[in-house]
Amino acid sequence: MSDKQHLYLVDGSAYIFRAYHRLPPLTNPEGTPVGAVYGYTTMLWKLAEELHKANGPTHLAVILDKASKSFRNDIYEDYKANRPPPPEDLVPQFPLIRDATRAFSLPCIEEEGLEADDIIASYARAATRKGWDVTIVSSDKDLMQLVGTCAENKDDPEFPGGGCVDMLDTMKNQRIGPEEVADKFGVPPEKVGDVLALMGDSVDNIPGIFGVGPKTATKLIQEHGSLAAALDAAPDMKKSKLKERLLEGREMAELSRILVALKEDAPLPMPMEDFRLNEIPPQPLIDFLSTHGFSSLLKRVEAGTGSPARPTELNPAKADRDKEAAPSSPEGNRQPLPDMPAVDRSAYICVQDEATLEDWIARAFAAREIAVDTETSALDAMGADLTGISLAIGPNEACYIPLGHGGSDMFAEKPAQVPLERAVALLKPLLESDAVLKVGQNIKYDINVLARHDIALAPIEDTMVLSFDLDAGRSEQGIGGGHGMDELSERHLGHTTMKFKDVCGTGKKAIPFGEVPLDKATEYAAEDADVTWRLYQHLRPRLAAESGTRIYERVDRPLIPVVAGMEREGIRVDRDALARLSQEFSERIAGLEKDIHEIAGEEFTIGSPKQLGAILFDKMGYKGGRKGKSGQYSTDQAILEKLAAQDAPIANKVLEWRQLAKLKSTYTDALQAAINPRTNRVHTSYSLVGAQTGRLSSTDPNLQNIPIRTDIGRQIRKAFVPEKGNVLLAADYSQIELRLAAHMADVPPLKEAFDKGEDIHARTAEELFGTVDRDTRARAKTINFAILYGISRWGLAGRLGVEADEAQAMIDRYFERFPGIQRYIVRTLEEVREKGFSETLFGRKTWFPRIGSKNQNERQGSERAAINAPIQGTCADIIKRAMARMMPALTEAGLGHVRMLLQVHDELVFELPESDVKAASTVIERIMGEAALPAVSLDVPLAVEIGTGASWDDAH
Template sequence: MSDKQHLYLVDGSAYIFRAYHRLPPLTNPEGTPVGAVYGYTTMLWKLAEELHKANGPTHLAVILDKASKSFRNDIYPEYKANRPPPPEDLVPQFPLIRDATRAFSLPCIEEEGLEADDIIASYARAAAKKGWDVTIVSSDKDLMQLVGTCAPSSDEPEHPGGGCIDMLDTMKNQRIGPDEVAEKFGVPPEKVGDVLALMGDSVDNIPGIFGIGPKTATKLIQEHGSLTGALDAAPDMKKSKLKERMLEGRAMAELSRVLVTLKEDAPLPMALDDFKLDAIPPEPLMEFLSTHGFSSLLKRLEAGTGSPSRKTDLNPPKADNGKEAAPASQDGHRQPLPDMPAVDRSAYICVQDEETLQTWIARAFAAREIAIDTETSALDAMQADLTGISIAIGPNDACYIPLGHGGSDMFSEKPAQVPFSRALELLKPLLEAEAVLKIGQNIKYDLNVLARHDIMVRPIDDTMVISFNLDAGRSDQGIGGGHGMDELSERHLGHTTMKFKDVCGTGKKAISFGEVPLDKATEYAAEDADVTWRLYQHLKPRLALEGGTRIYERVERPLIPVVAAMEREGIRVDREALSRLSGEFAETMASLEKTIHEMAGEEFTIGSPKQLGTILFEKMGYKGGRKGKSGQYSTDQAILEKLAGEGAEVASKVLEWRQLSKLKSTYTDALQAAINPKTERVHTSYSLVGAQTGRLSSTDPNLQNIPIRTEIGRQIRQAFVPEKGNLLLAADYSQIELRLAAHMADVPPLKEAFEKGEDIHARTAGELFGTVDRDTRSRAKTINFAILYGISRWGLAGRLGVESDEAQAMIDRYFERFPGIQRYIVRTLEEVRERGYSETLFGRKTWFPRINSKNQAERQGSERAAINAPIQGTCADIIKRAMSRMLPALAEADLGHVRMLLQVHDELVFELPEGDVEKARPVIEKVMAEAALPAVDLSVPLAIEIGTGMSWDAAH
């Protein structure tokens, strides 16, 4: 080791909560919850062992909070008053976590009346004054005040130079030095406390000055040099809201400065030299792991394999401040790939006889974990013919089982293959075996293909969904929003897969997969299974390491077979009603076309943006035309709506024509073509990775964008009907986003209104405008939702038809009446800028790599999305949990024949016999209302509106 002493101080409290939220509930042999203990143990093991192996670290201690109260509560009783008590199942784990630390033979320091940050500060300063370098293992912004070079102590003549203090964020694998602190706060570390005192901290309930956020706080300290300087300058500021707030909030800012100041001279309960880092003695750790049933970690210890997770770079490169991405880089959380040989397509086996198939099935049973993939004749899982199945049980250990190969001509020679029905008969026990995990990439498709052959695949894992739960938003390019197999293979494995067009061709010369020669088909199909198996080995461990286990295991994985079943159910549509609507739309469009041509004075193609732009801005002379790079005028909806608002009737007519054209092509025509000839129902396809916030998206056909409030939209919904003797039941969450906002932002007036069942928009109108009438309620409704989407003053002005100053006054008044909403917005943006992602109540992460972009439009777009993502994502999580629980609840109530057909936004649509409505209604309502429990106990009730009828429209 280096001659220079290097102390690492671990912020253990942060580790505890990170561990708790990463892992599902676990219990030890005595039934005590130990999920957080297990996560904490793996994290600490990794860090301690690697520090010991590294060239440089010499000393290590873990610092914990002794209690929830500290000397700061004596100064300000409301300090941390907003923090909820720790989860009930976490409380008994606190002493076990202390035991875990000591099992590693590491110092575990905690002191009554002090917070962990104060102990860390005192040890860090003491060590640095002795000339030691200090690294604080944490990302806590309060501790960033300590970063930098410390002056030497006069009491340590043998150490003439002071040591350096930096931080290590193991989540982002990032060193934090003075440059990184200055990049984050805009001021050097010694001024961070001044910025924090002005902006306050809603998490710790440090008041700061109301209305001053991070940017304003930084600017004030930059301009005036200190908190005192900024406060002293307030009387001379020009009249403004800021001046008023500075004058009124001086006392709170000064109090906040005391609260954020770390105690750096606390007595040290253990000597620094007692923190010396040595190898971990195995005996105490072995006893601890055995006691709590951590068998997998125990095996690693006994095998001498050391840390059960990836290596932490002890000297990671500092962030490139020239980049526009968030601090967490695109690859900052990547787990090194397990050692595997390169993909070798020549190693794959084509199974053409029953004996070989039996051998592979036996090997798959023994493997207990296999990747599967189906090859079909088409993309529509409900109509495609099954052409073959591939299985992988290890790298390059994969096979392809052809089931329907041979030319389309009846005289074409068929290659040798196991007869279709016999092959499925042999594969069925394997694919349904509970003891064998089946891994797929978008396995929902394979479930539906095989279910049509009476094979119900289980249990399952899905690499596409796992990738989405880890990296949603990190990449918005490519198949599946960045989660398709080809892209994942390139990104994680560095391997370029064979493309479908490479084996089947394109255009007129394209052939079906069943016509592909078996050697090429085997390379392509078995590679899919092989790559899926490899991706799983890489992605699945990341769930526990990066906090994705809760959302995947509690929300997403249980949903996959449920959504697959809904797709198979489909929904009946009235072909005649759709045909009639298509005819009516065509007639109205023809009439509109004639009117538009008369207004223009000539005939032209209305659907051509180029011709329409020329007519509007050159021939008819309307102002505001803008040409793009192509040289043609923009005629998008915003432009036409602007012209219509200025009195251009032709623009109104074009908008009407466009709407009818879209509805006709997208719905009334497309739905008729989408009717499955065998089931006579329409089967949409739901994507579990299509929306960044976690909501399901619907395609082929899209059933989620049918207009709800227009008469035309109602007519289309009237064409969705039940089978004879049945009804449709629609169950819809009422104002769920506002309810979640009231809970997540802790807004007492809104929570009270929901508890009492009041009209929330009327309540908001009363709070904002003092009176409630049709106009103020409408405005309040717009504001309620717009604020949650991070709308700007100009955006709100456009929606309400007012000047931007008036819109800003409304936003200010809203925040004054509901300060919790503003605190939520500030806190959310602060967290996203720091971490790079937002998080729902259930742990769903959405990444925003452009949140710190220097491009204003990109940055502001990310900020708006980041404000809404936790709320909208939690909505998605809740309805998904309801869907997963719904069918078992109905079956338990002897209502197993009730079919769940559609999920549209916050609504579920069912089909059931008319006589079962009264029995099914309370079951459906209870499941939806309690979907958040027990993981999240909301402080507002979830209200469900249920309707029934002989059409989807009538059920509303």
């Protein structure tokens, strides 16, 4: 081992915000918010311990920002002016995060007037001059300017060899050297500052040059060598927008170059020698964890079991919850993560012969609980070839069984592997055995892949669905809130998994998984099974502790094989009809383009928001244009609809052009390409975790967003047809959300109307306006649904085309006539603010961590969603229960040949012989009508409308 010193500098500020967004809000026993502190503690602990064990660093320090202002604000007053203040519940956690760092006996460095990046740069420069190597733990693009920087005095005999700088991105578990920086920016690290100065940075409010993006900035530096050279060359460039921007923006670019430059000569607050990394003394850490009630972490210190995983076994505790009601520790009644060894990919076995496979099968039978994962040649389960199967029976006890490896060339040498048919025959009894539980991550995919090899995978559990039923919405906007295996592994196990691109590459260099060398393929595939097994041990016990058993066992888990079966069934589409529609749409689009160009007086790219905005607001002078941060006008649908209301013919034409272009690309063209050549049907993929409320979502292709109320949408639905001799049957819940609202809000007039089979919108019109005609019924219908979505006075005014005061009067009158709805809204919001989540009648939780946000838009958005979530979620639960019961009921009635093909919101679509329509309709209507029973007894009937026809459209 080398005696060379190696300094690690941790960008602590990035850790703080990552921790804040990864975990739900929680408080310590004194009621202080500590969610970010907990996450930061686990992340730092894991990093320090792993680096120490790896004998990588000799020294380590955490660098933090002292304050929001720095010397750059003296240079440019608006520097970072656009940054919003930190979240209110994060501010009191900043000093606790400093305490956490010191609890590890690690240096915590911060300086007034300097940013963390400048302190890091100064230490990096000083360390390399002393001959030390430096690793910056961050993925910050500004710090990439330092990568590759080596000591200037390499030849000094006192420090032979000098020192150099690289980075470590712990999110991706990736080292960043000069080559990686060049791949990202297109220039070496020492030129990154020039690129940044040209492109600017909206986050830090660095101006750059308006209109110069990353690609243009990179190209300029590549061509001219530096920022100064590129700016000097501008006067001699050909006349162009770029030339004008460079000439006009020179001063801003030069200012930006100063702002992005890192200060490398700041005084060092603490000697580097004091950063030596030693074993973490336990007592300061124990004191800190005890103070803040981090009991599961405390147990690990006292037991000497090493660093904690990064779990989420934390009960969310709201700041406004009474202290008496707050849990005594953040973990509350969550189940702790079982002690497990760290993931060791070298322990995995590659199964290449029958004897080894039989041995693993025997071990799997003995384990009675295994994780299963399939590797395939493509993402489409209906078209992909099976490349291999991985199994796990315990932590690090995992194997990979290659089945389709070797080059695509028929003459390519193929590695030793059990023949596919033989392996399938051996595995089939295990994978179908009722005595062995099979756990998967998105196991629906594996069910469909294996079904094509005549394996009916059962019984099953799904870690993705488990996570969704426990934590739906707990983290928003995809920041640590997803349910993919990589995210769950990071969040719950503290382990960064291998990524598909790491083994298969990306872009033109990408290879199929079947061409990956077996050692790498084994590490990747077996890790998937191993991690899935570990996640199951963590997530499954939480169901009972967090009241998630009912929704998982009675609604979602039974649905997994049902949805898988629907995906395999697919639905037939008339290719010729779609082709005719595509041609018709092309002709209409061309005609609209001609009309739009004539109105505009010139040709332009209609699909370009920038060009369209310039035509509408600069050339034609329409009012209402607003520019975004990019400097271009918004031309979204709302803007165009406002212009259309102002009698702007071009706006109507553009709206129609957009609709036709979208329908053509998304449906009439895409559906033809999506027809499976083996089945001649289109097979959508349903996600059980795609919508927070529990609704299924459809992708590849999306069959849930075809417009139903337009002639064009109906033409597309008419292309969905049955096989010869069959018909399509559509069974649709009638006004189910309003019926559930009447029950859940206890609204007697609405319940009475539903009991009598009255027109609910007419009844509402009578209650609100005293008269029923086409206009009042239409308004009542809009109000009925809008209220359930928590609409504001301005939102309702926009929908009805009235003034805000008139809309408010309608809302007030609605609540006066139906006070139960208002009570429901108030009660729901109070409960969500108290508990952090809403609940359906079947116990499905949807979390709303931003319900108390100080940001008005965030808070009101959460409030609107929280009002509707229990109703829409209960609706989703009911149709899921109907789907799970449907095929057993049809089979019992002698109608097992009826196919359930699609689920679209409140509708189920079936294919069946016309002669069976009457018998099947009776069963379908009964199952859908009774779907809530016996778990929930509703005060209103669930009405089901059934239609049949020679196409999906005809069935409505």
